Amino acid sequence: MVKGSRRILQVMAELPHPDFEMVRSPFQGEQIRLRAIGEQDLPAINQMIWDREVSRHLSVIWPEPVTGTRAWWERQRSDPSTASFAIETLAAELVGACSLEGIQASTRSAGLGIWIGRAYWDRGYGTDAVRTLCRFGFNEMHLQRIGLAVYETNPRGVRAYEKVGFKEEGRRRRAHFLDGRYVDVIVMGLLAEDLLEA
Numbered sequence: 029m030v031k032g033s034r035r036i037l038q039v040m041a042e043l044p045h046p047d048f049e050m051v052r053s054p055f056q057g058e059q060i061r062l063r064a065i066g067e068q069d070l071p072a073i074n075q076m077i078w079d080r081e082v083s084r085h086l087s088v089i090w091p092e093p094v095t096g097t098r099a100w101w102e103r104q105r106s107d108p109s110t111a112s113f114a115i116e117t118l119a120a121e122l123v124g125a126c127s128l129e130g131i132q133a134s135t136r137s138a139g140l141g142i143w144i145g146r147a148y149w150d151r152g153y154g155t156d157a158v159r160t161l162c163r164f165g166f167n168e169m170h171l172q173r174i175g176l177a178v179y180e181t182n183p184r185g186v187r188a189y190e191k192v193g194f195k196e197e198g199r200r201r202r203a204h205f206l207d208g209r210y211v212d213v214i215v216m217g218l219l220a221e222d223l224l225e226a
Contacts, residue, residue, distance in 0.1 A: 054168050055113075057160035058226055060153050062113035065104070065125060069114050070097050072122050076145035084206060085182045086143055111169075115144070115157045123148040126161050128174070137173040138165060142185075155188040159226065162192060166220040173219055179204055180212040189216050193224040 055062040065073070074097040077083055092100075104112040104127065112127040124144035131138040140161065144154045165171040176194065178185045194216040202210035 054164045055160065056118075057156040059151070059156045060115050060117060060123070060160065062115060062126070062157070062160055062164070065101060065112055065114045067098075067101070069122055070094055070101060073097055073101075073114075073125060076122075076124065076147075077143060079146050081146050082143055085179060085185060086141075087177075087204075113161065115142075115153065117153070123153050124157065126157050128161065128165050128169070128171075131169070131171075135173070136171050137175065138169075138171055140174050140176040149184065154185070155191050156226070158188055159192045159223070162218060162223055166223060171220065173217060175215065175217045177213050177215050179206060180214055181206060186214065186216075189218075191224065192218065193222040194218045195222070 053061070071094055074092070074094045077086070077097075078092075101112075104110050109131045110127055110129045111131065112125065114122055115124040115126055116122050122145075124142065126140070126142035128138040129141055140158065142154060142158060142161070144157070162174055165174055175197075176189065177200075178189065180199075195218070196214055197217045198215045200213040200215065203213040204211050
């Protein structure tokens with residue numbers, strides 16, 4: 029080896045090549061990044077999802093103690109048809125969770141689930157997380173369709189989905205009971221070619 033070349037190689041290894049700065053992780057959006065849910069996240073997840081304003085838009089039964097959240101996490105981790113992620117800001121602050129569920133290889137489709145902690149609403153995190161998760165599903169998992177169901181009482185969610193390209197495909201009339209009345213469940217879908225980038 030030529031004298032001094034070892035030092036040059038060492039310096040080169042420490043400096044990232046500019047090309048790597050141009051490649052964005054498939055888990056990173058404009059404002060958020062997706063990552064695996066860790067056991068250390070469970071208390072914060074339990075606290076955020078326990079909020080009545082958050083859980084009223086979900087089809088899960090809350091509140092639960094942290095042990096219930098841990099059981100959910102363990103089920104998610106062991107289910108090969110589910111890919112669950114923590115949603116964090118680019119500054120690494122946990123703001124919610126999302127998942128692709130019921131992944132079907134034969135139809136290359138999945139269902140989408142997401143929630144954002146109330147303290148983080150109206151900042152664009154939900155829309156960015158949905159877009160990032162769908163992009164991951166289409167580009168990395170080679171899905172061709174992602175569907176979801178949202179209660180008619182969640183206009184914030186409907187707007188976020190529409191901004192990403194989801195279209196209403198139908199309604200299940202009075203299919204959910206919420207706050208003492210029956211509400212419609214809106215069925216929405218997104219095809220790979222219809223994904224709207226920011």
